[in-house]
Amino acid sequence: xxxxxxxxxxxxxxxxxxxxxxxxxxxxxxxxxxxxxxxxxxxxxxxxxxxxxxxxxxxxxxxxxxxxxxxxxxxxxxxxxxxxxxxxxxxxxxxxxxxxxxxxxxxxxxxxxxxxxxxxxxxxxxxxxxxxxxxxxxxxxxxxxxxxxxxxxxxxxxxxxxxxxxxxxxxxxxxxxxxxxxxxxxxxxxxxxxxxxxxxxxxxxxxxxxxxxxxxxxxxxxxxxxxxxxxxxxxxxxxxxxxxxxxxxxxxxxxxxxxxxxxxxxxxxxxxxxxxxxxxxxxxxxxxxxxxxxxxxxxxxxxxxxxxxxxxxxxxxxxxxxxxxxxxxxxxxxxxxxxxxxxxxxxxxxxxxxxxxxxxxxxxxxxxxxxxxxxxxxxxxxxxxxxxxxxxxxxxxxxxxxxxxxxxxxxxxxxxxxxxxxxxxxxxxxxxxxxxxxxxxxxxxxxxxxxxxxxxxxx
Amino acid sequence: xxxxxxxxxxxxxxxxxxxxxxxxxxxxxxxxxxxxxxxxxxxxxxxxxxxxxxxxxxxxxxxxxxxxxxxxxxxxxxxxxxxxxxxxxxxxxxxxxxxxxxxxxxxxxxxxxxxxxxxxxxxxxxxxxxxxxxxxxxxxxxxxxxxxxxxxxxxxxxxxxxxxxxxxxxxxxxxxxxxxxxxxxxxxxxxxxxxxxxxxxxxxxxxxxxxxxxxxxxxxxxxxxxxxxxxxxxxxxxxxxxxxxxxxxxxxxxxxxxxxxxxxxxxxxxxxxxxxxxxxxxxxxxxxxxxxxxxxxxxxxxxx
Numbered sequence: 001x002x003x004x005x006x007x008x009x010x011x012x013x014x015x016x017x018x019x020x021x022x023x024x025x026x027x028x029x030x031x032x033x034x035x036x037x038x039x040x041x042x043x044x045x046x047x048x049x050x051x052x053x054x055x056x057x058x059x060x061x062x063x064x065x066x067x068x069x070x071x072x073x074x075x076x077x078x079x080x081x082x083x084x085x086x087x088x089x090x091x092x093x094x095x096x097x098x099x100x101x102x103x104x105x106x107x108x109x110x111x112x113x114x115x116x117x118x119x120x121x122x123x124x125x126x127x128x129x130x131x132x133x134x135x136x137x138x139x140x141x142x143x144x145x146x147x148x149x150x151x152x153x154x155x156x157x158x159x160x161x162x163x164x165x166x167x168x169x170x171x172x173x174x175x176x177x178x179x180x181x182x183x184x185x186x187x188x189x190x191x192x193x194x195x196x197x198x199x200x201x202x203x204x205x206x207x208x209x210x211x212x213x214x215x216x217x218x219x220x221x222x223x224x225x226x227x228x229x230x231x232x233x234x235x236x237x238x239x240x241x242x243x244x245x246x247x248x249x250x251x252x253x254x255x256x257x258x259x260x261x262x263x264x265x266x267x268x269x270x271x272x273x274x275x276x277x278x279x280x281x282x283x284x285x286x287x288x289x290x291x292x293x294x295x296x297x298x299x300x301x302x303x304x305x306x307x308x309x310x311x312x313x314x315x316x317x318x319x320x321x322x323x324x325x326x327x328x329x330x331x332x333x334x335x336x337x338x339x340x341x342x343x344x345x346x347x348x349x350x351x352x353x354x355x356x357x358x359x360x361x362x363x364x365x366x367x368x369x370x371x372x373x374x375x376x377x378x379x380x381x382x383x384x385x386x387x388x389x390x391x392x393x394x395x396x397x398x399x400x401x402x403x404x405x406x407x408x409x410x411x412x413x414x415x416x417x418x419x420x421x422x423x424x425x426x427x428x429x430x431x432x433x434x435x436x437x438x439x440x441x442x443x444x445x446x447x448x449x450x451x452x453x454x455x456x457x458x459x
Numbered sequence: 460x461x462x463x464x465x466x467x468x469x470x471x472x473x474x475x476x477x478x479x480x481x482x483x484x485x486x487x488x489x490x491x492x493x494x495x496x497x498x499x500x501x502x503x504x505x506x507x508x509x510x511x512x513x514x515x516x517x518x519x520x521x522x523x524x525x526x527x528x529x530x531x532x533x534x535x536x537x538x539x540x541x542x543x544x545x546x547x548x549x550x551x552x553x554x555x556x557x558x559x560x561x562x563x564x565x566x567x568x569x570x571x572x573x574x575x576x577x578x579x580x581x582x583x584x585x586x587x588x589x590x591x592x593x594x595x596x597x598x599x600x601x602x603x604x605x606x607x608x609x610x611x612x613x614x615x616x617x618x619x620x621x622x623x624x625x626x627x628x629x630x631x632x633x634x635x636x637x638x639x640x641x642x643x644x645x646x647x648x649x650x651x652x653x654x655x656x657x658x659x660x661x662x663x664x665x666x667x668x669x670x671x672x673x674x675x676x677x678x679x680x681x682x683x684x685x686x687x688x689x690x691x692x693x694x695x696x697x698x699x700x701x702x703x704x705x706x707x708x709x710x711x712x713x714x715x716x717x718x719x720x721x722x723x724x725x726x727x728x729x730x731x732x733x734x735x736x737x738x739x740x741x742x743x744x745x746x747x748x749x750x751x752x753x754x755x756x757x758x759x760x761x762x763x
Contacts, residue, residue: 435703
């Protein structure tokens with residue numbers, strides 16, 4: 001009995017040892033190769049699905065490079081998609097995720113938010129990494145890095161750029177009595193500082209008065225960056241160059257609200273523009289010939305105008321009946337402008353693999369991949385070598401919009417700017433719906449800013 | 460050694476009252492305590508507390524210039540919805556649907572219950588379509604094709620307060636309707652017959668028999684619905700987003716805008732605490748005004 005027991009024990013032990021040995025042998029290669037999961041936070045956004053998509057693709061490139069280097073590490077990208085409606089709501093959700101220690105390894109954000117992440121210690125300072133990997137970051141347009149800069153350094157990698165403008169419908173302008181020379185000269189006159197913001201209202205009013213079009217100018221119906229172009233035209237830069245703090249100038253602010261007030265009083269901007277639907281607005285401009293101007297951005301052509309509303313996507317066909325102007329100066333001889341609003345990649349300060357994340361984002365910023373994003377969604381590229389790409393050259397809106405970059409401004413990279421922007425939008429809604437005069441609106445903004453934001457300078 | 464009855468009493472207490480006490484503590488008491496704690500911190504958009512402060516209360520009591528308008532609007536909204544719909548219209552529905560035949564009455568009550576039974580997002584999406592300011596909105600389609608209106612109406616801009624009262628009232632009326640209907644059904648039928656024999660008309664019957672019998676249900680609905688309107692904002696958020704400007708930002712929505720749209724959680728918590736205080740004050744005033752104590756006291760006559 002004892003012998004039997006011993007024998008059984010021996011057999012079992014041998015089997016276990018054998019099994020373990022086999023296990024060790026078969027597990028050996030798996031142990032040697034370590035797969036690191038890197039998570040990217042990305043907003044679901046039809047105007048830029050490749051922002052995250054390119055990072056997923058870049059994992060193969062990074063893995064190939066790691067294999068070549070003889071490294072046993074491989075990366076796998078996990079995308080965490082946020083359903084937020086806009087980049088502001090998305091950034092707030094991401095701040096909360098970081099706040100409770102559930103942040104990703106890297107994220108996609110609108111550039112003006114980066115210093116909010118930096119201020120709370122959620123974003124990694126990237127200056128050393130950018131220097132370490134010139135093969136990835138060396139040729140990115142130097143001016144784009146400004147959009148990712150916080151007081152003590154660079155905290156993001158530019159992902160794209162764009163230009164925002166007033167699109168206009170030439171057919172309606174012709175119908176309203178403007179001759180061809182006037183219509184084709186508008187972009188040049190704007191760049192020369194000859195066409196003013198008030199003249200845009202005048203042109204739009206003629207269209208409303210003399211055609212069947214209901215509206216003169218339409219703008220987005222929710223909070224967003226493009227309103228700052230109008231504020232910028234009236235001298236509102238919102239940042240004190242000396243301290244870097246937010247700055248509000250009552251007079252300039254009143255002047256900018258005055259433009260919205262006049263536009264509504266002239267029947268040019270509808271009083272309910274902020275409660276209209278996106279779809280209805282686009283349909284009114286692109287399909288129903290119901291508005292002379294549409295203040296938005298270049299990517300709208302690739303995202304909606306060509307595919308959804310069937311506008312001619314060849315350059316000649318498009319400019320036959322449509323056009324765009326930069327944001328005019330407030331007064332003759334002044335400075336026109338456009339807004340470029342780069343989207344950026346950020347790296348989490350607490351990621352366990354900062355080097356891998358930065359390299360991954362470096363590959364995702366590769367000229368080829370970035371051009372995929374640029375040409376499919378009409379966003380401007382980030383490197384000069386993209387300009388040589390035949391696909392990029394064929395995408396004529398990009399080349400034309402790039403011309404505007406000379407006069408492009410950024411939103412301020414101040415951690416509280418997004419909050420101020422929301423206050424400004426509420427005030428615009430107040431002015432347009434007749435609840436506030438321009439003066440009241442400026443007073444409202446100052447009051448809200450003083451009550452809700454820190455260190456705001458009021459002039 | 461404790462007696463068996465003593466143990467049974469303790470066990471019964473735990474079995475019957477335990478779950479209710481736990482629910483009350485976890486879902487009512489603890490959130491209020493957390494709210495009080497948060498309201499004294501600088502909890503901001505990244506959910507971090509760096510210091511304790513009383514500045515949120517300074518803002519509630521004087522620093523926030525928007526708050527007076529918000530409270531005035533809340534008063535109009537609560538009173539308007541109560542007076543027009545939750546009590547009055549609920550009462551009208553109950554009176555009408557109990558005075559017609561049972562099947563039709565049941566059918567109409569069912570129809571008026573639909574808004575309450577539909578998911579809130581679906582219900583409001585229908586409203587968004589009805590009041591869409593373009594010619595594609597249902598209301599505008601009817602007004603323009605049937606009544607020949609030339610320009611589409613934009614109620615979201617021109618009458619936003621009326622809109623939030625109506626859209627909330629359509630849901631609120633059904634609660635009063637149900638309670639009042641059951642109360643009317645509880646009135647002994649011989650009273651109606653006796654009144655008829657005495658020559659009373661329909662209005663006199665409602666005035667002298669039905670309404671006095673509805674005193675307690677009306678008092679209850681008024682207090683209960685006032686409190687519920689005070690804290691509800693989801694329909695307004697979905698329909699008008701509190702706008703245009705601050706036109707339809709009632710107090711509860713104001714808390715939401717401050718806390719979740721601006722990330723000022725500390726201030727939001729202070730505002731919420733103040734709302735709890737307002738709620739308690741409204742409940743106590745209602746209690747006093749309607750003399751609810753009498754409703755809840757033990758009956759003086761015990762019918763065996």
